[in-house]
Amino acid sequence: MAKKILVVDDEPDIRESVKMILTKNGYNVITADNGDQCLQKAKQENPDLILLDIMMPGTPVSEVVKQIKNIKIAFMSVVRISDARKRGLTSQENIVDFFQKPFNVSDLIDRVELILNED
């Protein structure tokens, strides 16, 4: 069964690009464009992985993350990982990876594969 990934980013071009990449590599992709939608879709669809942008309008990402504890989350961010760590965003157990934007396509695929094959 194809793994399901939820891609959350407020920029449509990034959402579409990441969706394209993942779909081409055999994943089932759903999208959301802000924190609230992310929580909604996470509950509805129960994805295997959430790719989450850090800087989005609306509910802050830290709040969103606190409410999702049982699904793997990987951040996608322009912000550097050290800054994210300083903001306390990386302390939860289900946060498994950090993609610095702009990311490398093959790198994204490899790491997503690794994350999802860990079960």
Add this chain to the structure above:
Amino acid sequence: MDEDKYNISKIIFSKINRKLTLLFIIVAVIAPSFAIYYFYNLSITLSENMTPQTTLLLQTITASIIILIALDAGVIGFLVSKSISKPIKKLYTATKKLEEGDYNIKVDIKTGDEIQRLAEAFNKTTAALSRLEEERKELDTAKTDFLSITSHELRSPMTPMKAQLQMMQEGYFGKLTKKQKESLIIITRNADRLDKIIVDFLEISRIEAARLKFNFKEIDPADTVKETVKFMDGFAKEKNIKLKVDLDDLPKIEADPDRISQVIRNLINNAIKFSENKSKIEISAILNDDYIQFSVKDYGCGLTHENQIRIFEPFYQVESSQRRRHGGTGLGLAICRGIIESQKGKIWVESREDKGSKFTFTIPLKPVKKIEPIKILFSRRGLIERKIKEEFKTVLGPLGVNEFEELKKQNSIDKNDLLEYIDYLTNKHIITDERGNYFKNHISLIYGDKKGVINEKRDTSENVFQGEVVKRN
């Protein structure tokens, strides 16, 4: 210091003169009048019997009265002159503080005369200066806030752009012709370059705003250097270059290890770029009284005179085929300079064409916790040079411009170099002493105060390269 000798005769404050005159009249006329009156009475009563004792008594009394009058005049005179010189001294001290940049000075003078009015005018002026300073700071903050917001916006398009380019290159949308592949490579390379420039620009704006986050902690600088060198070893190996480390015994200091590492990495990166395969790069650290001096020395192609002068400028890049291969934004050294100078250190280069280059920077032993904003993109240096050039034109006429250019080529336009040069001119009677002093004063004014820049005397005793050593900051 001609400004120190204030000429009392030039102070025509009528009220003060009236004060003075009145008081001295009291002393000079009224007091003696009393004395004369007393004596008159005394002489009448004593005119019949003038015994030797009486004469002696008379003389003693006369003497005492004269001394008393003298004392009296002296004391009052002193008090009066104090009442003038004290407020003037207050104004002078306040003006000195203003020179140092403290615009919150207020002078408190309540003498009820023109000096008080002068003080009030002075206070109004400093208030205005203080307001201007506030405005300037606000403008600066607005500018850098604007920069950081737009920088985020500038970076965002990079992500989908690069993602789509990569997908195209990896055949996500079908097979590509050779020409299409080549075209994509060019686009990707320039997209990467643009991205790097934006990142560096963000960094510079943070440095300028002094919003660089410095994380000061107690570190062993030797460890920092060794870790950085280890990190760069991988890159060096690609060109078979050896990285050699030679450190003095360095004490633990309070500093930001990430920033020091950043500077060293940048210098080593440049050294690798401009070195041949199989050469070596030497990283050293010397302990000095107030600072630690770090150096990165390479044996590569070195820098031309022109390049040495301009290499710390933002966006300036050395023209060479090697540079084209490695890209780069031209901001690396400008950022290094910003990091080092905002900690009150210095960074400079010594180089000889075809022999190599040695980049050196200093970190003060006493950490400077209050980071001041530093101008990188619009540097004071350019402004200072223009002003000096104008001064040369004023004092020496049209030939002055040539003289200035010559001195600039020889790297002798620092304050002390120029003062020495002016002395030389006056000694050879090329200009009069008076002109020379005028010239020197103006040059000193242009250079203003260089607060807090330590180790101004650079270590020229060690000639790294034989022959002409050219040092440039």
